Amino acid sequence: MLLVIEQLLNGLQLGVTLFLMSAGLTLIFGIMRVINLAHGSFYMIGAYVAATVAARSGSFLLGLLVALPAAALVGMLVEIVVLRRLYKKDHVDQVLATFGLIMFFNELTRVVWGRQPLFMDVPSWLSGSVELIPGIPYPSYRIAVIGVGLLVAVFLYLMFTRTRIGMQIRAGASNRSMAGALGINIKLLYTLVFGLGTMLAGLAGVMAGPILAVEAGMGESILILTFVVIVIGGIGSVRGAFIGALLVGMIDTLGRAFLPAFFRLFLATAHADGVAASVASMSIYILMAIILVWRPKGLLPAHT
Amino acid sequence: MAEPLLRIENLCKSFGAVIACRDLSLEVAEGEVHALIGPNGAGKTTLLNQIAGDLAPDSGRIYFNGQEITHLPLHRRAHLGLARSYQITSVFPNLSVAENLQLAIQAHQGHSFRFWRRGLSDPQLCAELELSLERVGLIKRADDLAGNLSHGEKKQLEVGMALACKPKLLLLDEPMAGMGPGGTVEMHKLILQLKRQMTVLLVEHDMDAIFALADRITVLIYGEVAASGTVDEIRNNPIVRQAYLGEEDEPC
Amino acid sequence: MFQFDRQKICLSIGALLLVLLPLLASLAGEPYLVSLFSRILIYALAAASLDLILGYGGLVSLGHAAFFGIGAYVVGILSFHDFEESALIAWPFLIPGSDSALVAWPAAIFIAALLAVFVGALSLRTSGMHFIMITLAFAQMLYFFFVALEGYGGDDGLSLFSRNTLPALDLGDDTQFYYVCLTLLFAFLYLSARLVKSPFGMVIRGCRENEKRMQSLGFPTFRYKLLCFVIAGAAAGLAGALNANQVEYVSPGLMHWTRSGIILIMVILGGSGTLYGPVLGAAAFLLLEEVLSIYTEHWMLYFGPALILVVLFARHGLYGVLVGKEKRHG
Numbered sequence: 001m002l003l004v005i006e007q008l009l010n011g012l013q014l015g016v017t018l019f020l021m022s023a024g025l026t027l028i029f030g031i032m033r034v035i036n037l038a039h040g041s042f043y044m045i046g047a048y049v050a051a052t053v054a055a056r057s058g059s060f061l062l063g064l065l066v067a068l069p070a071a072a073l074v075g076m077l078v079e080i081v082v083l084r085r086l087y088k089k090d091h092v093d094q095v096l097a098t099f100g101l102i103m104f105f106n107e108l109t110r111v112v113w114g115r116q117p118l119f120m121d122v123p124s125w126l127s128g129s130v131e132l133i134p135g136i137p138y139p140s141y142r143i144a145v146i147g148v149g150l151l152v153a154v155f156l157y158l159m160f161t162r163t164r165i166g167m168q169i170r171a172g173a174s175n176r177s178m179a180g181a182l183g184i185n186i187k188l189l190y191t192l193v194f195g196l197g198t199m200l201a202g203l204a205g206v207m208a209g210p211i212l213a214v215e216a217g218m219g220e221s222i223l224i225l226t227f228v229v230i231v232i233g234g235i236g237s238v239r240g241a242f243i244g245a246l247l248v249g250m251i252d253t254l255g256r257a258f259l260p261a262f263f264r265l266f267l268a269t270a271h272a273d274g275v276a277a278s279v280a281s282m283s284i285y286i287l288m289a290i291i292l293v294w295r296p297k298g299l300l301p302a303h304t
Numbered sequence: 305m306a307e308p309l310l311r312i313e314n315l316c317k318s319f320g321a322v323i324a325c326r327d328l329s330l331e332v333a334e335g336e337v338h339a340l341i342g343p344n345g346a347g348k349t350t351l352l353n354q355i356a357g358d359l360a361p362d363s364g365r366i367y368f369n370g371q372e373i374t375h376l377p378l379h380r381r382a383h384l385g386l387a388r389s390y391q392i393t394s395v396f397p398n399l400s401v402a403e404n405l406q407l408a409i410q411a412h413q414g415h416s417f418r419f420w421r422r423g424l425s426d427p428q429l430c431a432e433l434e435l436s437l438e439r440v441g442l443i444k445r446a447d448d449l450a451g452n453l454s455h456g457e458k459k460q461l462e463v464g465m466a467l468a469c470k471p472k473l474l475l476l477d478e479p480m481a482g483m484g485p486g487g488t489v490e491m492h493k494l495i496l497q498l499k500r501q502m503t504v505l506l507v508e509h510d511m512d513a514i515f516a517l518a519d520r521i522t523v524l525i526y527g528e529v530a531a532s533g534t535v536d537e538i539r540n541n542p543i544v545r546q547a548y549l550g551e552e553d554e555p556c
Numbered sequence: 557m558f559q560f561d562r563q564k565i566c567l568s569i570g571a572l573l574l575v576l577l578p579l580l581a582s583l584a585g586e587p588y589l590v591s592l593f594s595r596i597l598i599y600a601l602a603a604a605s606l607d608l609i610l611g612y613g614g615l616v617s618l619g620h621a622a623f624f625g626i627g628a629y630v631v632g633i634l635s636f637h638d639f640e641e642s643a644l645i646a647w648p649f650l651i652p653g654s655d656s657a658l659v660a661w662p663a664a665i666f667i668a669a670l671l672a673v674f675v676g677a678l679s680l681r682t683s684g685m686h687f688i689m690i691t692l693a694f695a696q697m698l699y700f701f702f703v704a705l706e707g708y709g710g711d712d713g714l715s716l717f718s719r720n721t722l723p724a725l726d727l728g729d730d731t732q733f734y735y736v737c738l739t740l741l742f743a744f745l746y747l748s749a750r751l752v753k754s755p756f757g758m759v760i761r762g763c764r765e766n767e768k769r770m771q772s773l774g775f776p777t778f779r780y781k782l783l784c785f786v787i788a789g790a791a792a793g794l795a796g797a798l799n800a801n802q803v804e805y806v807s808p809g810l811m812h813w814t815r816s817g818i819i820l821i822m823v824i825l826g827g828s829g830t831l832y833g834p835v836l837g838a839a840a841f842l843l844l845e846e847v848l849s850i851y852t853e854h855w856m857l858y859f860g861p862a863l864i865l866v867v868l869f870a871r872h873g874l875y876g877v878l879v880g881k882e883k884r885h886g
C-alpha cells in the first residue's frame with residue numbers, strides 16, 4: 001500500500017513534468033501548425049543554465065530565475081530567426097529544419113559544457129522529506145515539483161479563460177484565420193506563444209535537473225514522451241495535454257513499478273523481470289495505439 | 305412509377321448555426337437530367353457532398369439504385385456507380401492530363417494492385433484513355449501537367465474523369481461556371497450527348513443551359529426544396545419566379 | 557528529349573562509378589573506401605525505400621529506422637542462436653538459429669514487413685503532423701523494447717560471430733560483400749522504378765496529390781497506402797540485415813529516432829520523389845560526415861545550421877541540380 005502511494009506520487013511528478021513540456025508544444029503545433037522537434041532543446045537549455053548558475057552562486061532559486069527567461073529568450077530568438085520562415089512550408093521541411101536545430105543545440109552544449117554530464121543539487125531547504133500522509137515520507141523536492149506543475153496548470157487555465165491574451169491564443173489554436181480577422185497581431189502572438197512554450201520547457205528542465213543528469217541530448221527522450229502526450233490529448237488542446245500527461249506519467253511509472261510483480265505471478269522470476277521490463281517500456285505506446293484506434297484525433301481535439 | 309435511381313429522405317445537415325440542408329427529400333429518376341438550382345449558399349454543393357459521401361449527413365437517408373448508401377464510404381459509392389465533378393476543380397495538378405484520366409479509368413476497372421507493367425501497356429486502358437481524351441477535347445494536352453491547364457480545361461478534365469468512371473449517376477457541380485463562351489458551348493454539347501447514356505444531377509447557375517438541358521428541375525432555397533417539377537412547371541411557378549428568378553420578371 | 561538524355565547519362569555514369577569502385581579504390585591504394593561505400597549503398601537502400609512512401613506517397617514517416625533496426629536484429633538474433641546452438645523458438649515447433657543469408661535475409665524482410673503492417677495500420681489512420689509523431693513514437697517503442705531485452709544484450713547490443721554465409725560467395729570478403737550490396741540496391745531501384753510507373757504506383761501518386769479525390773474516384777486508398785508502407789518497410793529491413801552483416805554488430809541505437817531523421821535527411825538532400833536522388837543523398841551525407849569529422853569533432857555544430865539553410869533556400873535536392881530542372885514526380 002505504501003509503495004502504491006509512493007509510486008502514484010512518482011507518476012504524478014512525471015505527469016506534471018510532461019505537462020509542462022506538452023502544454024507549450026501542443027499550442028505551437030495547434031496555432032502555428034508547425035511540427036517542432038527542437039522543443040526538447042529548450043528543456044536542455046533550461047537545465048544547463050540553471051545547473052551552471054546554481055553551481056556558481058550556490059542558489060537554486062537564482063538558477064531557476066535565470067533559466068526561465070533564458071529559455072524564453074532563446075526560444076523567441078529561434079522563432080524569429082528560423083521557425084517563422086517554416087510556417088508556410090511542408091511538414092518535411094519543418095522536420096528537417098528543427099532536426100538541424102537539435103543537432104546544433106546538442107553540439108553547442110557539448111562545446112560549451114563538455115561531454116561530462118552536470119549534476120545539480122537539490123536545494124538544502126527542499127532536501128528532506130515530508131509525510132504528506134502519516135507514515136509515508138516522500139522527498140520534499142518531488143512534492144515541490146508536483147506543486148509547481150499543478151500551479152502552472154492552474155495559471156494556464158486562468159490565463160486561457162480569464163485574460164484577453166489567453167482568449168486570443170485559444171482563438172488562434174482553434175481557428176487561425178479567424179484570429180487574423182479579429183485584428184490580432186499574429187506575428188507577435190506567435191513569438192509570444194513560442195516564448196511561453198519554451199519557457200515552460202525550460203522550467204521542466206530546471207526541475208528535472210536535480211533528479212536526472214544534465215547532459216546533451218537529454219531533451220530528446222522527454223520529447224518523444226511529449227509527442228505521445230500530445231497525440232493522446234489532441235493537437236492544440238492544453239486540457240488534452242494535461243489529461244494525456246497524467247495518463248502517460250502514471251502508466252509509465254506504475255508499469256515499471258508493478259509489472260514485474262504481476263508477471264512473477266505466472267512466470268519464473270528471471271524471465272518475469274525481463275518480460276515486465278519490455279512490456280513496461282512499451283506500455284505508453286500501447287496506450288497511444290489504443291487511443292488512436294478509438295479516437296484518431298486524440299481525446300480532446302482542439303480542431304473540429 | 306418505378307423505383308427512382310436516387311432517393312433522398314429527410315436529409316439534414318448543419319454547420320454550427322448554419323443549416324445547409326433542412327429535412328430535404330428528393331428523387332431522381334433513371335435516365336433523366338435533373339437540374340438543381342438555387343441562390344448562392346442554398347446548400348447545393350452540400351447536398352452533392354452528402355450524396356457522393358464527402359460529407360456525412362446529420363440525419364436522413366440516401367438510397368441509390370434501391371440500396372441504402374447513407375453510411376457507405378466514398379469509394380464504395382463510386383463502385384456502385386456514383387461519380388462527381390467538384391465545383392472547386394480538384395484534378396491532380398502534378399500528374400499529366402493523361403495520367404489524371406488513367407487514374408479514373410483504373411478506378412473503374414476495379415483494383416489497381418498491379419505492380420509491374422506500365423498502365424499504358426494495357427491495350428484496353430489505352431483505348432479508353434484515347435476515347436476519354438477525345439470526349440473532353442484534351443488530346444493535344446495529354447502530356448501537359450493538369451496544373452498548367454486553363455480554368456476551363458481543368459473543368460473539362462474534371463468532368464472527363466467523372467465520365468471515365470462510367471457512372472450510372474453523374475453529379476456535376478457547376479461544370480460551366482467560369483468558362484469562356486466557347487467552353488460553355490462544348491460542355492453543353494457534352495452533357496447533351498450524355499443525356500441518353502446516364503442519369504445526371506446537374507447544379508448550374510446558367511439558366512439558359514438549364515432550361516435547354518434539364519428534364520426536371522428542383523429549386524433549393526435555404527437548404528429546403530422550394531419547388532420541384534418539369535421545366536415548364538418551374539418556369540411558370542410563381543414562388544420560383546419571385547424568389548429566385550425575380551430578375552426575369554419582365555417578359556423577354 | 558535532351559532532358560531525358562541528360563538523366564540517362566548521369567545515371568549511367570553513377571552506376572559505372574559504383575561498379576568500378578573497388579577497382580578504383582585499390583588503384584588509389586585506399587581499400588578502406590570499399591567498406592565506406594558498402595555503408596553508403598546500405599543507407600542508399602534504406603533512403604530509397606523511404607522515398608517510396610515520402611516522395612511518391614507524400615507520407616512523412618519519422619520512424620523508418622525501426623524497420624532498418626528490426627532487419628538488423630533478425631540477422632543478429634538468428635546468428636546468436638546459431639552460434640550458441642540454442643533454439644530461437646522451442647515450442648510449438650523447433651526453430652533453430654541460422655547464419656545463412658538465404659534464411660536470415662528473407663526472414664529480416666518478412667519480419668520488417670510484418671512490423672510495417674502493424675505500424676502502418678495504426679499510423680495511416682491519421683495524416684500530417686499526427687502521422688509524423690506516431691511513426692516516431694512507434695519506432696521509439698521498438699527502441700525501448702530492445703533496450704529492455706536483456707536476453708539479446710539490451711542496451712549493449714549483440715555482436716555477430718561472423719557475417720552470414722552464402723553459397724559460392726564469401727561475404728566476409730569486403731569486395732564481394734560490396735557487390736552483393738550493389739546488386740541488391742540496383743535490383744530494388746529497378747523494381748521501384750517499375751513500381752512507381754505501374755497502375756499501383758499511379759494510385760500512390762494520386763493519393764499524395766489529393767486523397768479525397770482518389771476516394772471519390774473509387775479507390776480504397778488506405779489499402780494502397782498500407783501496401784506501399786509495407787513494401788518500403790520490407791526494403792528497409794533488408795538494408796538493416798545488410799548493415800548488421802557489414803558492421804557485425806547490432807544495437808538498439810540502429811532504430812533510434814535520430815537515425816530515422818538521418819535517413820530522411822538523405823532523401824531530401826538527394827531529392828525526394830526521384831528514387832535515384834536518395835542514393836546520391838546517402839553518399840553525400842556519409843561522405844560529408846566522413847570529411848567534416850576529420851576537421852572537427854563538433855561537425856554537427858556546422859551541419860545543423862547548414863541543414864536549415866538548405867531547407868530554407870535550396871530545396872531541389874542534388875539530383876535535381878545534376879539532372880537539370882527539378883524532376884517531375886514520376
Ligand SMILES: Nc1ncnc2c1ncn2[C@@H]1O[C@H](COP(=O)(O)OP(=O)(O)OP(=O)(O)O)[C@@H](O)[C@H]1O
Pocket residue numbers: 319322323324342343344345346347348349350351391
Ligand atoms: N464545410 C463547411 N463548414 C461550414 N459551413 C459550410 C461548409 N460548407 C458549406 N457551408 C455553409 O453551408 C451553406 C451552403 O453551402 P453550399 O456550398 O452547399 O452552397 P451552394 O448552394 O453550393 O452555393 P454556391 O452556389 O455558392 O456554390 C453556406 O452557407 C455555407 O457557408
Ligand SMILES: [Mg+2]
Pocket residue numbers: 348349350391477
Ligand atoms: Mg456550390
